[in-house]
Structures are given as structure tokens and as C-alpha cells.
Amino acid sequence: MTRPTVLFVCVHNAGRSQMAAGYLQHLAGDRVEVLSAGSQPADQVNRVAVAAMAEEGIDIASEQPKVLTESAVREADVVITMGCGDECPYVPGKRYEDWVLDDPAGQGIEAVRPIRDEIRGRVEALVAELVG
Template sequence: MTKPSVLFVCVHNAGRSQMAAGWLRHLAGDSVEVRSAGSEPADRINPVAVAAMREVGIDLTEQIPVRLSWDDARASDVIVTMGCGDACPVFPGKRYEDWKLTDPAGQPIEVVRRVRDEIRVRVAALLAELTGS
């Protein structure tokens, strides 16, 4: 069986999609290929999101926001969007999920922690579906 691949997409690739990718890498190890991207990537990851993830032992400091590419989307089995609307590409035959999550940009750490924890629950459920565990 080939390794499933997941692409997390948000507008700036600086908060939600980076946290989701961090959680999936943490929970799945190398059993799932993980990508994240943004329709309009920021210059850097949201430092409050980095701090919130550091609290749970996940280091996002080396991650860099990247622009969403058609190749990444085409190569992914599951595409999870988080607020990028029409900027997210649609490929026939791909599984799509749209996660309605608060944008952590400009939010205090308390709000970002809630977003982080909600993302963890969703990522764990997705992982269980993908791996059958």
C-alpha cells in the first residue's frame, strides 16, 4: 500500500495549515506524507502559533510559508482547506475537507491554544481514517 498524502491549505500558510501539518507529522511519524501551503503565503510563520505548538512539544521554527502549487495539490490524496475559499484548487477524484477554524493571526495565545487543540482532534480523526487505526 502506498503512503497516503495530505495537503493542508490556508491563506497565509502561517498558522492553521502549519499547525495541522505539525500535528500530523507528530502523530503519524513517517506513515503519512505531509504538505502545507498557502494561497497568499506570509513572510514567516505566526510566532504565537509557533509558541502554542512549542507548548505541546512540536517545533515549527524551521517551517517556512510556501505558495500553493498545482503539483502539490495533484500529488495529494486528501486536501484540507482552512479558509482559502476560491483560491484552493479543485482536482476531480481528490478527497476534500474544509475545516472551519478561527484564524490565529493577531489572536492572543489563549485563542491560538484553542485552535491548536481543535486542529489536533481533527488531525487525529483524519489519521485514524487514513490508517484504519
Template sequence: MSEKPSVLFVCVHNAGRSQMAAAWLSHLAGDRVEVRSAGSAPADQVNPAAVEAMREVGVDIAAETPKILTFDAVKASDVCVTMGCGDTCPVFPGKRYIDWPLEDPSGRDIEAVRPIRDEIRKLVKGLIDEIAPEAKP
């Protein structure tokens, strides 16, 4: 792993789970970890319920936009995390691949998105403990 670890969160639409995970990692680890998110079929916008759920905890993702998954993004990342959505990353030697089985927030109201947001936070904190322990929140 490089001096400053890099993480790529991948979900098909890059509109909910992967956006929340990237925001949590940036929020909790600061500039000690390089963060990316992408999807194989990006949506037009970030899920409004995900935006609202993150806003409730003081993390603003309203300006984020879904991005296309590229070989370069995977190649530049030390850890690639898929979000239980069936999306896959190109495989490069030396990369760590993780799948977090998370419910899809798409089409759900804020009440249903909150537990997903909280589970993602828990998983991100565990990842920070593994890859950048000095960045513990």
C-alpha cells in the first residue's frame, strides 16, 4: 500500500451507497486517505434521500455527481470496495478487493436510508482502522 492509501468505492449507479461511503471516509479520515467513487452505469444525480441522510449528520454530498468507473481509477486505488450491488471492478495484482453487502437506498425514503448510512459509517471506521490507523476518528 502506498504512503497515503487510496480507496475506490464502487456501486452500479454511484448515487447512494458509494457516495455515502466516500463522504464518510473523507469526513472521518480527512486528507490521510485518497478517496474515489464510481459506477459502471452512473445515475444522473446522487440519490436525494442519501443527500438528506448525510446532511442530517453534518456531511454535505449535495454537490457530488455520479462518475463512470474507469480502469485508471481502479489501477490508482489500493483498496476497491463494492457495495453489494453486483458491480465488479477490473482486477489488478496487488489491489485489495472487498464487498460490503448493503441494502440499496434507491427509491427508499429517509427513514429507510438512515440505517444504511449508519452501517456504512461503521464499515468505513473499520476500514480506517485497517489502512490508516493514525487517522482514527
């Protein structure tokens, strides 16, 4: 595997998957290809998630929720789902992980920070595993 591709998937592609993608891009840089998508994408990224990431010095404000496609799953080496369950297409030979995380939708910043921090820890472990 030269440069691994990681796809983060949640229902709306507005909170958890966007924060995870932001952290992976920030921590791994160009050593990893980062994708994110949602099974039912929202109109925009969650403003509280944007604010929580800004506190970490990571700007996800310009990101747009994207619809999950089978081609994105095929392109990925690692598919990380966050609450989309059976709506995520299964492609044999891919590595799948399901991260059980609270949904930041409708939550205030105090509730989103612990979700953000848990995502950071999981992404740090993923980076260490994929690129050392």
C-alpha cells in the first residue's frame, strides 16, 4: 500500500465524519488520501463541529457534505463508519471499522468537544498504524 485512502462515513457527513477527515488531513498530511461522505448528506457542515475544530486550529468551514457512492468505497483502503450502519455499501477486501460515537447534531459546543476529542484519539491511533 503506497498511500492509503481512508473514507469516513456518517449519516449526514456534517459532523463526525467531517471532524475525523479534518483531523486525518491535519495529522497525516499528504501521507494519506482522505475522503468523507454521508448516506443522507446534510445541506452544510454542522456549525458547532466547525467551531469545535477551529478551537484545535483546524478549519473545516469550507467543506461540503457529500453523498456516499459505491465508487468512493471501492477507492478506499479503510472505510470507517460512524452510525450509518447497513446503509454503507460493502465491498469485499476492504477494511471496515465502525466507530460508535455520539452524534453532534443539535448539540452545543460543550457536548461536541468530548466527541471531537474522542475522534482525535482514534484518528491519532489510525495515523500511527497506517503511516507510522
